[in-house]
Amino acid sequence: MTDSENPEIERRIEFLRKELHAHNHRYFVLDDPMISDAEYDRMMKELIELEEAWPQFSTPDSPSARVGSSPLEKFDTITHTVPMMSLDKGFNTNDLISFDQRVRKLLGNETEVLYTAEPKMDGVAVELVYENGGLTMASTRGDGVTGEVITANVKTIQTVPLRLQEQNHLLIPDLLEVRGEIFISKENFALLNKERANQGLSLFANPRNAAAGSLRQLDSAITAQRPLEIYIYNISDPDVLGTDSQAETLQTLKQLGFRINPLILSKARLSEVISYFRDLDAKRLELPYEIDGMVVKVDGFSDQQLLGATSRSPRWAIAIKFKALQERTRVVDIQVQVGRTGALTPVAHLEPVNVAGVMVSRATLHNEDEVKKKDVRIGDMVFVQRAGDVIPEVVKVIVSCRNGTERPFSMPFVCPVCGASVVRIKGEAATRCININCPAQIKGNIKHFASKGAFDIEGLGDKLIDQLVDKNIISSYADLFFLTKDVLENLERMGSKSAENILLAIENSKHISFARFLYALGIRHVGEHIARIFAEAFDDIEAIFVATAESFELIDGIGPTVAASIVDFFGQKKNRATIRRLLESGITFKKDKTIKGDEPLTGMTFVLTGKLETMTRPQAKKMIEGAGGRVVGSVSKKTDYLVAGESPGSKLAQARRLGVKVISEAELISEFFMQNSGDKKK
Numbered sequence: 001m002t003d004s005e006n007p008e009i010e011r012r013i014e015f016l017r018k019e020l021h022a023h024n025h026r027y028f029v030l031d032d033p034m035i036s037d038a039e040y041d042r043m044m045k046e047l048i049e050l051e052e053a054w055p056q057f058s059t060p061d062s063p064s065a066r067v068g069s070s071p072l073e074k075f076d077t078i079t080h081t082v083p084m085m086s087l088d089k090g091f092n093t094n095d096l097i098s099f100d101q102r103v104r105k106l107l108g109n110e111t112e113v114l115y116t117a118e119p120k121m122d123g124v125a126v127e128l129v130y131e132n133g134g135l136t137m138a139s140t141r142g143d144g145v146t147g148e149v150i151t152a153n154v155k156t157i158q159t160v161p162l163r164l165q166e167q168n169h170l171l172i173p174d175l176l177e178v179r180g181e182i183f184i185s186k187e188n189f190a191l192l193n194k195e196r197a198n199q200g201l202s203l204f205a206n207p208r209n210a211a212a213g214s215l216r217q218l219d220s221a222i223t224a225q226r227p228l229e230i231y232i233y234n235i236s237d238p239d240v241l242g243t244d245s246q247a248e249t250l251q252t253l254k255q256l257g258f259r260i261n262p263l264i265l266s267k268a269r270l271s272e273v274i275s276y277f278r279d280l281d282a283k284r285l286e287l288p289y290e291i292d293g294m295v296v297k298v299d300g301f302s303d304q305q306l307l308g309a310t311s312r313s314p315r316w317a318i319a320i321k322f323k324a325l326q327e328r329t330r331v332v333d334i335q336v337q338v339g340r341t342g343a344l345t346p347v348a349h350l351e352p353v354n355v356a357g358v359m360v361s362r363a364t365l366h367n368e369d370e371v372k373k374k375d376v377r378i379g380d381m382v383f384v385q386r387a388g389d390v391i392p393e394v395v396k397v398i399v400s401c402r403n404g405t406e407r408p409f410s411m412p413f414v415c416p417v418c419g420a421s422v423v424r425i426k427g428e429a430a431t432r433c434i435n436i437n438c439p440a441q442i443k444g445n446i447k448h449f450a451s452k453g454a455f456d457i458e459g460l461g462d463k464l465i466d467q468l469v470d471k472n473i474i475s476s477y478a479d480l481f482f483l484t485k486d487v488l489e490n491l492e493r494m495g496s497k498s499a500e501n502i503l504l505a506i507e508n509s510k511h512i513s514f515a516r517f518l519y520a521l522g523i524r525h526v527g528e529h530i531a532r533i534f535a536e537a538f539d540d541i542e543a544i545f546v547a548t549a550e551s552f553e554l555i556d557g558i559g560p561t562v563a564a565s566i567v568d569f570f571g572q573k574k575n576r577a578t579i580r581r582l583l584e585s586g587i588t589f590k591k592d593k594t595i596k597g598d599e600p601l602t603g604m605t606f607v608l609t610g611k612l613e614t615m616t617r618p619q620a621k622k623m624i625e626g627a628g629g630r631v632v633g634s635v636s637k638k639t640d641y642l643v644a645g646e647s648p649g650s651k652l653a654q655a656r657r658l659g660v661k662v663i664s665e666a667e668l669i670s671e672f673f674m675q676n677s678g679d680k681k682k
């Protein structure tokens with residue numbers, strides 16, 4: 001037996017590769033690992049050692065190839081066998097309706113066409129080529145005709161199968177070209193940038209740039225460290241898998257081991273696609289990755305073929321784009337705001353700009369370090385972004401727009417509101433005003449006290465609180481409970497009736513849960529969750545007054561920072577006096593409900609669809625959430641129950657496909673809301 005023949009070693013290498021491919025698939029694609037990370041690492045280590053000792057048995061599709069191979073001088077280019085076309089674009093549901101009309105007309109006025117609707121991923125389009133089941137080449141879309149070869153980089157991505165999954169009934173084609181989108185999740189993007197900031201490296205403007213930059217590394221070992229992911233959405237040759245529709249193709253691709261976006265809607269009518277678009281738009285900010293619209297494809301391949309393509313794009317697909325969440329505008333000033341904790345926040349005042357339907361004229365710059373890092377100057381053109389419920393923020397300066405008149409910003413040495421000194425404690429990002437009587441802090445604390453999660457005093461808005469503090473009528477939240485009608489009546493824009501209403505709202509807020517009360521006090525680090533933990537552990541405020549930091553730390557979920565903050569708060573005479581005044585005003589405590597985590601529907605996810613029998617959907621949502629459950633907009637594998645009423649539509653079909661339990665409103669009530677049913681968890 002020569003050195004290159006060692007059947008035992010070869011078999012072992014073969015075995016390890018197969019196992020590791022399968023475990024990769026389970027871990028990264030199915031999200032359902034079968035072995036521990038340590039076992040996986042041991043197998044990988046053995047494989048790498050064997051391949052190094054026996055290089056003649058190395059193959060380019062080995063799972064060990066993900067660690068990155070030697071750096072390239074430059075990228076080769078290739079011509080795609082089938083051009084990677086672009087998509088026609090629309091911007092609203094009317095454009096979608098016109099598309100449907102066009103499609104039906106071209107197909108000979110069919111009454112109804114079925115579509116797939118998919119999230120339009122905002123990443124980098126790529127093509128992966130599999131020959132005899134192994135990944136042999138990956139390339140970028142480039143100009144659609146030629147792209148760059150990035151095989152070594154793409155191999156480092158864990159969700160890219162290096163070999164296709166062999167399933168008994170599936171034939172692996174000799175040649176399979178799939179297309180999809182490589183992206184970085186929002187969370188990983190934030191972590192990546194944080195790490196880069198720590199290392200003094202330039203920041204990526206958005207997840208798409210980060211993904212593109214990571215794929216364009218000549219050294220694949222760098223790419224291997226980037227948190228890239230993939231979703232596959234197409235094949236270049238519709239005949240190759242023996243499928244006859246987009247929906248079926250996606251199913252087959254999934255069986256072959258590709259990662260397919262679970263939010264894809266299959267074989268849907270126009271009306272369903274329209275509501276899917278609305279749903280998607282409504283939840284886009286909550287999705288873990290960025291999308292910029294929806295792609296709608298005629299489902300049937302024979303229809304696709306009949307429709308054909310123009311020189312640029314297929315006639316069987318359209319991208320409907322959402323309104324952009326980032327816009328360009330100019331910074332006209334940078335001012336400093338003082339919050340209830342005394343933290344000074346630099347805020348960019350902007351030329352007003354419409355960002356996805358909301359006029360934005362201010363954007364936070366977070367703190368001094370952020371302004372420095374982004375080098376935002378007064379007069380700069382910038383990108384601003386809206387993300388979720390958070391306050392708009394300045395993302396990036398457009399440096400090429402500068403003309404030299406821009407002025408840098410520096411943090412003031414005194415509080416802009418009260419003139420007291422400001423300090424920045426070592427290790428903290430915030431600069432703070434040290435005057436506890438600073439009107440900005442007083443106002444901030446009272447606003448927090450009256451806010452929704454706290455005393456929830458209706459009608460007591462920010463403007464009114466500003467007035468009350470500015471006129472020295474109140475100087476703490478306890479003073480709210482001693483306001484009188486004649487004082488309120490004489491304020492600007494206030495009549496006798498509104499004064500009465502406010503007094504009534506204040507009076508009604510006095511019967512409050514202990515958790516809300518603690519949260520309302522505005523203790524640093526005590527958010528709603530921590531407040532609930534405290535309310536569980538202590539019966540009343542007197543018990544908290546006398547407790548020590550050590551005893552707080554014994555409570556599950558309370559760490560030293562929170563403990564120290566609470567001790568500090570209750571240790572201050574002024575705070576104790578304020579609390580006594582609150583109690584004197586007649587505040588009484590409602591018994592707290594069990595804390596989150598112990599409620600009957602905790603951890604369960606529901607989707608509501610169709611017309612329910614007795615309740616409206618918002619009412620049902622409230623009831624489920626009140627019992628600790630979650631209500632989401634669309635059915636996924638993670639959904640526990642679909643509550644279906646009359647005319648349930650596509651969600652019912654989706655639930656059946658995914659094996660999600662479907663129940664009626666009556667069953668919802670009898671299962672979860674009748675006596676003795678509280679323990680009926682899944």
Ligand code: IVH
Binds near residue numbers: 085126180
């Ligand atoms: S299908 C001919 N599906 O959109 C049809 N494209 O303009 C080819 N994209 O750069 C594309 N998500 O990267 C398709 N679910 C999806 C997509 C998607 C994002 C991107 C694609 C390409 C662009 C097309």
